[in-house]
Amino acid sequence: MQSNSILTLQNLSKTYTSGSSELTVLKDVTLTIHEGETCAVVGPSGSGKTTLLGLCAGLDRPSEGGVQLCGVDLNGLSEDETASLRNQHVGFVFQSFQLIPTLTAIENIMVPAELRGERGVASRARSLLEAVGLLDRATHYPSQLSGGEQQRVGIARAFINKPRILFADEPTGNLDAETGETIESLLFELNQKEGTTLVLVTHDLELAQKTSRIIQLKAGKVVSDDISSRFAIPDPGVQVSR
Template sequence: MSSTMILQVKHVFKNYQIGDNNIPVLNDINFEIEPGSTVSIVGPSGSGKTTLLGLCAGLDQSSEGDIILNGIKLSGLSEDKLAEVRNEHVGFVFQNFQLLPTLTAIENVLVPMELRGVKNGQKEAMDLLDRVGLAARADHYPSQLSGGEQQRVSLARAFANKPKILFADEPTGNLDAETSLIIEDMLFQLNKESGTTLVIVTHDLDLAAKTQKIIPIKGGKIQ
């Protein structure tokens, strides 16, 4: 496999120990993703796709196999080191937005910048909010924003870090059809402008069809 890949997944297994039972969730997963590409991981509920996303993003460790993210082998890294890798290389968009309720829109966008030690990120954060059409709502709290607006803030936050790779877990799962299309367009546009690699986990085949590559997963295996 070429080392120029942004993400390499090699013979990855994931099992969960529940009581005396060893529950297999992922079984010998192999794929690689080129920098700057758009990829979707599709499958029914319970297929293992969200577990796979968590492993690829360094949120969890595989039971066996290797995941290499931007040249960094994730297996065996400490929690602190994994957090460092995520801060440095990874952006996230979640189905349920995961904005901090006590912070305004612009403060939420500033969080990843502050974690990286970026000083005076105010202008950049405002620029990102402007790009998702929310500059006028910068001082609003999540509870004052609609679901679509909250997801737009989370898009701005995801790109605040200038991530090498962005993982989106069912990014339109909580939105109506019309709002979903707006969010999808923004996601792909921001991704293209930033030259980021985009990996979307979804059961929405129309959304998956917009990506350059589809990885279908079922019963913990790539089909």
């Protein structure tokens, strides 16, 4: 099992200092996520979900402990090296979509691939747009798209680099129930198709139930780590196609 872990957290803590007072948001979190696993991080507001996600993806530095992402110890990397690692292996879906307002839908999708210096990525971006049902909106700007459409573009962007791991922060949090459901389906469908590891932060238990593992946080601590039966954990021996 150890050899297939894609994300390992070792005694992870995060403390914020404000003046003379300190606030510990995460306390001594240790866990491992394996390649191909779908995992939901749940917990009430302020429990440290988003902080955990930021640390896992190398967006922030832990106060104590370490993070191994795709076999690389993030503590030993500079900001730019962490960014390169993200570009190579990580996809993101955000609650507030985080599309670049000055780029069209297709240009937003192409950004991660273009950052790698890849050429001719437009056709792949178009396939992804087609996969999320927005081919006819390729040249639209985010402000010309509805929330659901923006999130679909966000999902397409997340998969352009065929990431090994996908982090999703409340992906349906800003959407109505119906649109949310469509997005959920799309996310899981693409995830399954690409064989990507999925780490999902949500307070929506229904959404969490759709993953194979639910990690529950409370006051910065992991209070439960439950492998559900809804989705089977893929055979570690099976190599995800890339």
